Amino acid sequence: METSELYGYLRGYGITHVDTARAALQPLMLTFGFDVMERAGQLVFRSRSEHRPSEVDRGALVMAPDSGTAIDYSRAASAEISDRVRLNYVEADGNFEIAASEAVFPENETRDISTSELNIALKEEEARAIVERWLIEARVGRDRASFALPPSLGHLGAGDVVKLAEPGGLASYRIDQFEQGDQGLAQAVRVDETLYEGSSLAQKPLELPAATPITPVFPMFLDLPLITGDELPHAPYIAATAEPWPGPVAVYSSRYDADYTLNTLVKSPAVLGVTLAPLAAATPGILDHGAPLVVELTRGSLSGVTPEALLAGANLAAIGDGSQDNWEIFQFQSADLVAPGRYELSGRLRGQLGSDALMPAQWPVGSYFVLLDGTPEQIELAASGRNTLQYFQIGPVARPYSDYSYRKLSAAFAGNGLRPYAPVHLAQKWDGADLEFSWIRRARLDGASWDLEEIPLSETQERYQVKIFSGAQLLRQEEVHQAQWRYSAAMQSLDGAQGLLELQVAQLSESFGPGLFRKFRFTI
Structure with missing residues (x-):
């Protein structure tokens, strides 16, 4: 195999099914303009820019046995040639999406498009140069020539380019088919050698999209009392957050730390944070006008509500120590932004939904805050799974649960939606x-x-x-x-x-x- 005259840069090429070597090479030959020929029992790969045309004097040609002439010219009908060419390819820059490039002659009015799809990674300017080359190749290649070569020119063969004298000057033809015998019978197509010179198209600077790293999410289980009454009373909630958010988060579960199956998809990040100030106990059912509760969020925002909205159940939140059972439910009327991601919450209704019996003398600094705005979702849990240790793998749905971005947790849930309130x-x-x-x-x-x-x-x-x-x-x-x-x-x-x-x-x-x-x- 000889490749010393083969040049080009291949960024990526996908072969989707098993086929012959010729079938795999054909898209590359079309894209990068090279030929494969056999010479002395060896395959020779040669870029068309490296062809060295041989001038052939018409007098050196011999009469073809069938035609009685030294050379026959023909031209394909215009209807057989497409004047609009489109290439679908893989965009080499950015996210490797499918892109398209198209070329058309200015005087063309036809809507017929010759479309090719290549599983090759190209830059935009490369794809544009390819379709423009194809367009000109198709028009120039309408002209064909058939001629017979004497034994003295037996070194020529398929893939070689010859120059023939015509009334307008020398014209280049590439031999596509060659039959060796007493005479070398050649079928050739006209070519324009300048098409294979380096492209003068300006290259745009590479603009890669900002990379979004896949980071582990922070998940938290909340075994809560019934909020609306329509929930599964025994199933806990899960809240998750991450910065940046990796997209939907998968929750895989198992009862024996193996053979995990998909349990739940967390579609959106929860509004979750930690407290920066202590929260003292207060009388349930009465507005707590004590010192503001300072909360710093991982992401998201908070806003105040009217007194009527507060009494209708708005701005429901949970504060706890991070264990799945120990959560006080409360509401807040005002949320004042005091720094990026930091809020002061006041006008609180404490110990909601029967959680007053869980209210400690003081929630310390570093307690967790979760907004119960409908984003935290219940996981799938059979009633028989209550008080039974469950294992979880939680991470970006785009990755397998064996990936480093997954967190492994285990917990047993009491099913606090079934828990009676304290008298x-x-x-x-x-x-x-x-x-x-x-x-x-x-x-x-x-x-x-x-x-x-x-x-x-x-x-x-x-x-x-x-x-x-x-x-x-x-x-x-x-x-x-x-x-x-x-x-x-x-x-x-x-x-x-x-x-x-x-x-x-x-x-x-x-x-x-x-x-x-x-x-x-x-x-x-």
Whole structure:
């Protein structure tokens, strides 16, 4: 194989199916203008710009046996030649998208287009030079010549270019077919050698799109109470963020850290951040006018709402320590931008959706903030998967979960949409030496209507778990079926109850167990 006269720069070429070597080379021959010929049992690759034409005197030609003339000329009909050429190619610059380049003669009015598709990476100016060359080649190549060469010119063959004298001067013809015998019978097509010289087209500077790196996302699970009542009560939410956002995020899951399957697609980043100031506890159900909560977001923005919108449920958010269970739900009326990505939140409604029992004395600096604007989505979780360890691989959907950009997490979810709210308005009164405690239950479903005479039960039966503590020591645990309980003098004596004690009450659910406990301190 001889390639010393083959020149060109190939940026990329895709072969999509198995075929012959000739079929694979043909698109490259058309694009870069080179020929492959056989010489002395060897394949010779030669760029057409390297052809050295041989002048052949008409007197040296011999009479062809069939025609009786030394040379026959012919011209293809105009209808066989396309005057508009289009090339679809792979754009070498940027994102390797499919691009097109087209050339047409100025006087052309036809709408017929000769279209070629090449799986070759080209720059725009290269593609333009190729279609312009093809267009001229097609018009010049209408002229053909047939002639017979004597044995003295037997060194010529297919792929060689000869110059023949014509009335207007010398004309170049490339031999496309050659039959060797007593005479060399040649079929040749006219060529313009200047077409294969270096292109004078100006090259545009390379403009690559800004690279967007694939970075690991930051995912967070939130096992929340019911928000609208239409959710799956046992399924947790997932919120994810990244800067830059890599596009849709895939959540793969498994019960045994192998054979992961796609669980959920997170289409948009959550508005998620951390607190830069502590948030002290406040009375639920009353506007908290304490010091603003300072939040710094990873991305996204916050805005204030009217009092009416606030009371209708707007600007719902969660604050927590990052564990899936420990989230207080609150709302905020004002969001003041004090620095890029940093907001001061005020006019807060605390302990919403029964999360008041989770409110600590203070949420510290560095607590997580998640806006519950509908972006965090519930993952797929069977009811039987509650309280069972689940494994997750979370990362850009464009990458496999074995990629470095994926985060691996494991968690077990209680299904807090099933969790009963903590009772409220605990009270005590003495009846002789006995203590009577009472409380009011709440409903996790349909309990917000002012028209109801009684709070909906939301459970199959009314049951409560009651505990008495002396410091950290559990003195007594009872189950009752009404919103009151008598701590008799006999029980007190048996428990050794005296001094400062604590009553804890939680509603019981057949599907969840004890809900959140309400605590009440008293003295005997």
